[in-house]
Amino acid sequence: MSHTIRLEINKRTLSIEIGKVAKQADGSALLRYGDTMMFVAATSRKELKEGKDFLPLIVDYRENTYAAGKIPGGFFKREGRPSEREILMARQIDRPIRPLFPEGYFFDTQIVGLLLSADLESEPDTLGVIGASAALYFSDIPFTTPLGAVKVGIVDGAYVVNPTDHELDRSPLNLTVVSNENGIIMIEAGAQEIDEEKVLEALALAHEENLRIIRAQKDLFASLDIRKREFTPKAVDAEKLARIEEAHGPALLEAMQVRGKKASEAALAGVREAVLAEAPEDKPEDRLELKGLFAKLEEKLFRRLVLEKKLRTDGRGFDDIRPITAEVGLLTRTHGSALFTRGETQALATVTLGTFEDAQRLDSLGEESKKRFMLHYNFPPFSVGEVGFLRGPGRREIGHGALA
Template sequence: MIKLPKTFTTTIGDTDLSLEFGRLAPQADVAVMARMGDTCVLTTVVLGDERDLGYFPLSVEYVEKLYAGGRIKASRWVKREGRPSEEAVLKGRLIDRSIRPLFPKSFKRDVQVVCILLSFDGEHSPEILAAIGTSAALHISQIPWRGPISTMRVGYVSEEGDEEAFIINPTEDVQDYSKLDLIVSSTNKKVLMIETMAEQVSEHILIEGIKHAHSTNVQIIEFIESIRKEIGKPKIEVVENEAVYNMKKTLKAKYASEIAILTQKYAARDDDAMVVKKDLVATVVGQNPEADPKVIADAIEDSLLDHVRTEIFEHGKRIDGRKLDEIRELKIETHLLPRTHGSALFQRGLTQVMAVATLGPTSLEQYIETPEGEATKRYIHHYFSPPYSNGETGRMDGPGRREIGHGALAEKAIMPVLPSKEQFPYAIRVVSEVMSSNGSTSMASTCGSSLALMDAGVPIKAAVAGISIGLMCKTDDDYVLLTDIAGIEDFAGYMDFKVAGTATGVTAIQLDVKNDGLTEKMIAETFEAAKKARGLILDQMGTVIQTPREQVSQYAPKVLMLTPPEDKIGEIIGSGGKTIKGIQARTGASIDVGDDGKVTISGTDQAAVDRAAETIKNIYREVHTGEVFKGAVKKILPIGAMVEFLPGRDGLVHVSKMSSGYVRNPGDVVQEGQEVQVKVVNIDERGRVNLTMMLDDDAKDSGGQRDDTGFRGAEHSDRRQRFHKTDRFHR
């Protein structure tokens, strides 16, 4: 435990990075406050007891506190932060994927990392701070870990006529203009983790961006190394499990053929694979009664993976007989479901995903509350992987971290090709239903999403496909890349390098490794293999659906978006919402006025949407002298009648403009609610509209010309003369 607070500082570009140890959370094994600008993240690391769960019990929690941005939860009833948001889960996964490969395989003690966002300035990325803080905390702790690492974000700006530029550690406002959001975790020599969304950029740009990130990471790693020299703790020694190692030698010597058969059954997902494994465990126990059945089972699992690697390295043969760069058989369909807005089935080998697209008005966008503020999300991708997709039983709870992560990756891959809200004013949700899982369902979800969106008539810029590349290696120079890895190859291999994109360039990347990282050469060759495979998949997708359908489904809502002048929004809504409610009632369309002033009109009937749009346009359109309208009499006055000639817009028909003959009482000519045709005579300086019911240009009015206002008769000589004649008669 560090007794006294101590702060260490370095510089990243123009920004100071400080790591403060020992001030907060004194009972944690290590606690570090990382700070850039006014963004502060507290990272704690605690070492627990040993638990042999069959995997390393590491948990990484990223916690967002709304107070970090000076906000209180908007809900009127719940003010406490609840379960982690999807963004928080993804940031926790990013850190987990960066640090997990460097723990010893035989280390089975609980390790919990908690990163809490305490202050956010809206400029500096808290997840980058959290990852760097985690690396520093683990490195100075007693926990065995082959770090340190560093994590860095890189942006890329390229405007026509301007010089291209990579931006290290971009602020939030600069990142908004970047064509690339690249996050790289690495040791001082190799790359461990990549997370990327890109606007169809080339592989060359990505490789250069990774180099820039790695170069900066090396500086931060040297900084963390200097901290360990000053305050680091002795590391716990880890003893390898000799029992499993010795049992693997026994299995290799005596049960090689049984292991080979069992490996084939696992690869093919045969129903009796588990039964054969149990029989093999029983056989080995019978011949080695002193052996622990659990040790035997673990040794068999390891031997299966060793067999997969051996077949590839010694025989150049994949377990399913494919070539190293061969994609499994593809099966592609669209328009599977009759009433959904868009659907597709994408199958690669035994991996099968059905994607379903649903369209809605922009009022159905997802609202997200973060320390930075409230935001909306227009494109939503949800990924579901139920137990039956693996031929298993299990609980059907909400989405887990893996499902959230896979859905987010497919979402990232599609977002760069979506049309703008102005081009396609819809909220879009895609659901990936994993029907069968045997490797790279996230990339199958990406392909299925692209197909479903085109089937739904969403005018995406280009089709998107994705592929996963695996790695088998003995050394950094002796390795093999595998295109389209199946499930057992994923378990046996050392990387899962997912690349999605169009024929033009890459839109998303996700890299996870199980070794100490990838060299620059490995990364470059992986990009090359992924590009080749992506092209083949896109070609086959194109044989099913080449371009988005010209019209959305008949069952999808029809949506129009209008941008009226700001000063006309009140007129569109009307007093107490009277005008907008009236339009909805008359047309049957739904109307929503957004905070940005845009008016969204939606409905299943295109004619109703068009009528509502025309009505709203008429509210804020300019009215010109001589235009003729059909309107309803709203009120009868002593001097004439008020006529609503456009929704929410009234004009005065003066009594002298109601008829060519003399009109004593306006009520003798019109009644309230009566529909009449009127023509615009003029519009005065106060914007008041004067109307006439005499549409014939040659018709002569009964009382000469009105005055400029039109709200009172200008000359009354004719009427006065008639009045005097009548008066004399009575006398």
């Protein structure tokens, strides 16, 4: 049996239908706003894989061209790897959801968002977050914090919640805001020069609308008999933590303030190995527990450094700036190049100028468009002293390139 939430936002109805599609998923939501429709499913394993000390959350998002009544371009006439926009949308769903799982929940979890219909007026960006919230909240997965998400623009001097695509073209502000009941938890924005007061007013308006979406979810949840699966996070052994702090706390605090990335990593690794040495090699569960306690102690000492001593982890004060240099014309045959260095962080940038023929053709859901400015961000493994294959750009590289 399905249940539906309906809200009026900017003269269009937002509907969230729970449990209509994907009966085998732990939770699902079918959303409609205008004639744009999205489906989101949430599934989480009930068996815990041993040795994991993090939340293995996968968020996938797809915009198939059939949603806009189009056939994909290219020889195969079929969608392949996710586009840059799909990756950015998946990251936008992931960011507000990930920190709200209960601490210690390390079960494999996947959220899948599919754009099923696109009217090319109601942007689907916020529907993914709302759908993920509903799919998780109305499932037995121990996710108990519903979210709301809206966009805000300014059209002809007036604030507009969830502006249409044409309205956004005329807006100096494109602001996406995600909230839980306690406040705003994520902001993503693009804007022309705009007064700070206007941004603050837009944030307040967005949060008010988000609270309506959140209350609607909570009202429906209260009327349903949904039982969350039992999950009790492993309690931190306070006695063991205190014993580790007494034995290794001073050395760890000293190691955290060592200057130089490699020297600091070596000092921290030395303390970590000293802590792990207290557990026998043939007892991996004990070593995993000590690893978690070490992380807890590191977090505790880090907070103490920042809040009490007003120091960063390498011993610098908040206003201590590492040496900065910028060198231009480093590469001989590029159109432009620069090497930027701040402490041990370096960025090598190049620029290439082309003709209109070099613009990137975007095979999107709407009218075919072209991209004339392309910023590609690469994060090779050697930049952090690691070993890895040089393959295509990952989600992080695409996300950072979009932010830059």
